[in-house]
Amino acid sequence: MSTDNNFKSAKATYEKWGVSVDEALEKLKNVSISIHCWQGDDIGGFEVDQQELSGGIDVTGNYPGKATNPTELRKDLEKALSLIPGDHRINLHAIYAETDGKIVDRNELEPKHFKNWVEWAKKQNLGLDFNPTLFSHPKADDGLTLTHPDKEIRQFWIDHCIKSREIGAYFGKELGTPALTNIWIPDGYKDIPSDRLTPRKRLKESLDVILQKEIDPNYNLDAVESKLFGIGSEAYVVGSHEFYMAYAIKNNILCLLDTGHYHPTEMVSNKISSMLLFQNQLALHVSRPVRWDSDHVVIFDDELREIGLEIVRNDALEKVLIGLDFFDASINRVAAWTIGTRNMLKSLLYALLLPHDHLKKLQEEGNFTDRLALMEEFKTYPFGEIWDFYCEEMNVPVKENWLDEVKKYEKEELSKRA
């Protein structure tokens, strides 16, 4: 059977349940995923005085061909984007500034240092998001930034975050879509603290100063990202989930949930409905923690499907800002972006094809047998045929054909890099 015939038969299977496949595909077309640039160069960035990666995060592997400058990184992103259906966004960190060979410290960064990214995003029809980088820097060597006991160090990082919000606003203004500027800090302690409160008080004060200046939400949205532990902050992380959830609600900014930043049995999918009852928007870093916050490439697993289901069945496609956060240097990096982003989209399509009203009704009626039976049966419905049709319609390779493109790119481009 051709893709078209497969599609027609699959469509009829879903339509028996009253699911409109056309509507599902239309909705999926409007979804923009924020693709993290840092998978392309192992979070190295391009600062003139580049420092080793710190902050309790780690990238393992030495697959050849990583991007060594912004031009290469943009080229690699273009390749990945050509294999992913839809119009998306790129998420930058401050360490991706372009400073013409001059050392510009993080507290002095300005919109002009991201001009090339903005020009490129305009040409590629992309939105941009932003993150201040509070790691890989001598002033973060002891793992403390916005909570540092030294006022001067704290001020340095406060200034960096203020500059970052301005850069985010510049992105939003230039590109006509608000940037999400997300603050994540590594601050914490390896061993049991003797005082948990004082660092948290300082974090609250630092954030209050950073967020003092009002910025038009049409240009910039602010988010804070929590974490349970990192390498070197196993016992205590200042910016915990409770801290940021309370801070975000009180100050009307976004809470960002990274799927790798919780206890391994604690699922972000189970948090989405609660968070959305109290805030209009929520941000995600979708990652794959394997036993710890290992940032493996996102696969089409149970939790990813559950995240897609929670977003779709709660009508939250426009409320949840979906970003990705994984980095694997043991495989082709363009393939890593392609696999992870296609999977994120697949999980949303999977969810868009289920008869949620019917399934919710079964639960309300206490009919848990039918609920379980149907939810299991739908797992083997011909979802793949709809996905293939969508890829074809969106002019990106169907099934694993994208892999040939990546191999060709590796041969012609990546393998020639130092």
Ligand SMILES: C[C@H](O)[C@H](O)[C@@H](O)C(=O)CO
């Ligand atoms: C690059 C980092 O992954 C990112 O800034 C942050 O979002 C994080 O998840 C740290 O664990």
Ligand SMILES: [Mn+2]
């Ligand atoms: Mn993250």
